[in-house]
Amino acid sequence: MKNNQVSRRQFAIIAGTVGAGRIALGQAATLTAEKVIDRLKAELGGDWPAAGPDGFKAGDPAIPVAGIATTAMATVEVLKRAARDGANLVLTYEPTFFGRADGPARTGVSTRGRGGPVGVAPNDPVYQAKQEFLARNGLVVFRLRDHWQARKQNDMVTGLAESLGWTKYRVKPDDVLYDIPAMSAEGAVALVRSKLNLRGGLRAVGDRKAYIRRVMLHPGAMTTATMWQRYTDADLIIAGEVREWENTHFAADLHTAGEKPGLVTIGRVASEDPGMRVCASWLKTVVKEVPVRWISAGDPYWRAV
Numbered sequence: 001m002k003n004n005q006v007s008r009r010q011f012a013i014i015a016g017t018v019g020a021g022r023i024a025l026g027q028a029a030t031l032t033a034e035k036v037i038d039r040l041k042a043e044l045g046g047d048w049p050a051a052g053p054d055g056f057k058a059g060d061p062a063i064p065v066a067g068i069a070t071t072a073m074a075t076v077e078v079l080k081r082a083a084r085d086g087a088n089l090v091l092t093y094e095p096t097f098f099g100r101a102d103g104p105a106r107t108g109v110s111t112r113g114r115g116g117p118v119g120v121a122p123n124d125p126v127y128q129a130k131q132e133f134l135a136r137n138g139l140v141v142f143r144l145r146d147h148w149q150a151r152k153q154n155d156m157v158t159g160l161a162e163s164l165g166w167t168k169y170r171v172k173p174d175d176v177l178y179d180i181p182a183m184s185a186e187g188a189v190a191l192v193r194s195k196l197n198l199r200g201g202l203r204a205v206g207d208r209k210a211y212i213r214r215v216m217l218h219p220g221a222m223t224t225a226t227m228w229q230r231y232t233d234a235d236l237i238i239a240g241e242v243r244e245w246e247n248t249h250f251a252a253d254l255h256t257a258g259e260k261p262g263l264v265t266i267g268r269v270a271s272e273d274p275g276m277r278v279c280a281s282w283l284k285t286v287v288k289e290v291p292v293r294w295i296s297a298g299d300p301y302w303r304a305v
Contacts, residue, residue: 030064031064031065031287031289031290032061032062032063032064032065033056033059033060033061033062033063033065033088033089033140033142034061034062035065036065036068036089036287037056037061037142039286039287040144040283040286040287041147043286044147044148044150044151046147046150048147052146053095053100053102053143053145053146054142054143054144054145054146054147055142055143056140056141056142057092057095057096057097057102057103057141057142057143058096058131058134058139058140058141059088059134059135059138059139059140059141060140061140063088063138063140065088065089065140065290066086066087066088066290067082067085067086067087067088067089067290067291067292067293068087068089068090068091068280068283068287068290068291068292068293069081069082069085069087069089069090069091069280069292069293069294069295070090070091070092070144070276070277070279070280070283070292070293070294070295071090071091071092071093071273071276071294071295071296071297072092072093072094072269072270072272072273072275072276072296072297073092073093073094073095073096073269073272073297074090074092074094074096074141075297075300076130076133077297077298078090078092078295078296078297079130079133079134079137079139081295082139082295083137083139085293085295086291087291087293087295088137088138088139088140089139089140089142090139090140090141090142091142091143091144091276091279091283092141092142092143092144093143093144093145093148093272093275093276093279094143094145094268094269094272095143096130096141096143097119097120097127097130098119098120098126098127099119099120101119102119102143103119104119104120104121104122104124104127144279148275148279154174154176155275155278155279155282156219156220156272156274156275157176157217157218157219157275158275158278159219159274159275159276159277159278160217160219160238160271160274160275161178161217162274162278163195163196163274163277164191164192164195164196164217165195166178166180166215166217169181171214176216176217176218177214177215177216177233177234178214178215178216178217179213179214179215180212180213180214180215182211182212182213183212184208184209184210184211184212185204185206185207185208185209185210185212185235185236185262186208186209187212188212188215188236188264189202189204189264192238192264192266196266196270196273196274196299197298197299198266198267198270198299199299199301199302199303200299200301200302200303200304201266201267201270201299201300201301202264202265202266202267202299203248203264203265204262204263204264204265205248205251205252205255205262205263205264206236206251206252206254206255206260206261206262206263207255207260207262210235210236210260210262211235212235212236212262213235214233214234214235214236215234215235215236215237215238216230216233216234216236216237216238217238218237218238218239218240218271219239219240219271219272219274219275220239220240220241220268220271220272221239221240221241221242221268222237222239222240222241222242222247224242224243224246224247227239227242227247227250227251227263228250231250231251231254231261232261234261235260235261235262236261236262236263236264237251237261237262237263237264238264238266238271239263239264239265239266239271240265240266240267240268240269240270240271240272241265241267241268241271242263242265247263248263248265251263266299267299267300267301269297269300270297270298270299273296273297273298276294277294277296279294280292280293280294281294
């Protein structure tokens with residue numbers, strides 16, 4: 001059988017080194033990644049347990065920071081853009097190394113755990129090449145998920161609403177419902193695709209011609225319980241991702257049974273991108289010594305037709 005596994009050397013060639021955009025630090029640069037995160041922790045508050053998902057995932061926390069980038073996921077393409085733009089501290093919402101533990105699984109240990117994938121094997125060529133790319137370009141990665149999500153403002157939701165142009169239509173300040181200008185479900189889906197620059201990651205279930213006025217926004221992964229409890233609250237639910245065999249086909253059966261609510265999934269990372277744009281704006285008020293920018297991870301899917 002032909003071995004289709006990418007070699008570490010092949011992946012490294014694909015990833016490359018961003019030589020032209022390599023971080024160049026001046027003598028006066030004294031703000032380290034660790035100091036940035038200490039300041040961020042002080043602003044966000046709460047406990048920061050070592051076993052939690054938030055924390056440094058790659059690079060040297062003592063490195064002087066030339067620029068900061070926020071993103072929904074630190075993909076190789078995002079890291080390359082950060083290096084080219086002079087941002088050597090990257091704050092990511094989702095894991096960098098393809099597992100909830102955000103690192104490699106131990107040799108001889110199953111890569112499937114009770115809480116989901118714990119990570120790729122330590123000798124995996126993609127993991128090793130990504131680490132090498134980070135090291136060659138002097139990049140530091142810090143995961144910021146739980147503490148950003150815990151903010152009272154629910155910036156992941158407000159960021160998505162802002163990207164869709166729906167900020168002023170929020171029903172209540174502490175909820176996720178929006179009364180948008182009336183349109184068909186088909187029109188709402190087209191608007192979402194255009195505003196978020198989506199390609200193949202968007203999928204919709206329900207009546208295309210249904211009258212849409214109240215929309216529920218749920219970036220990230222929506223649990224089955226949330227959908228089952230709240231689907232009657234809105235004409236259309238826009239989520240990042242759901243369990244297809246539970247929520248998607250539940251929505252499909254709603255439609256065939258003559259019920260109105262529809263479901264649109266736009267991709268977990270794509271739905272979280274706007275919230276990390278808000279994070280960049282907030283971070284500019286906390287760290288003023290260096291440039292801060294948002295880098296979109298984008299929609300990774302391509303359309304078949």
